Amino acid sequence: MVLMFGAIEIEVPDSGDMLVANRLQSEKPLDPFDSIGLGIILVKSTILVSRNDEFIKLVKKLNAEAYTPEEFLKSYFPNIFVRIKDAMGDILKNAI
Secondary structure: OEEEEOOEEEEOOOHHHHHHHHHHHHHOOOOHHHHHHHHHHHHHOOOEEOOOHHHHHHHHHOOOOEEOHHHHHHHHOOOHHHHHHHHHHHHHHHHO
8 A cells, every 4th residue: 555645655565575674674684663764665566764873774776765854854855945945935925
């Protein structure tokens, strides 16, 4: 099941993802949540966004994309904060 939020997809693990996660957890020093996330990333070629630096390094070592939230926004949504600030300014101008 995939829930869509604009340009971002949130992946919900299925039984196949859980089997891969179980295998990964036995091969690598991962907690259950990280093994599920890594399984989804590897099987579905998705992007990891995390604040866990060690997990990001592991994912990149396995040739998958991984970013901190700030890096992700900068890479995929350039100037997002400027655009939000400008939009808020327009909203406030129109409210007066």
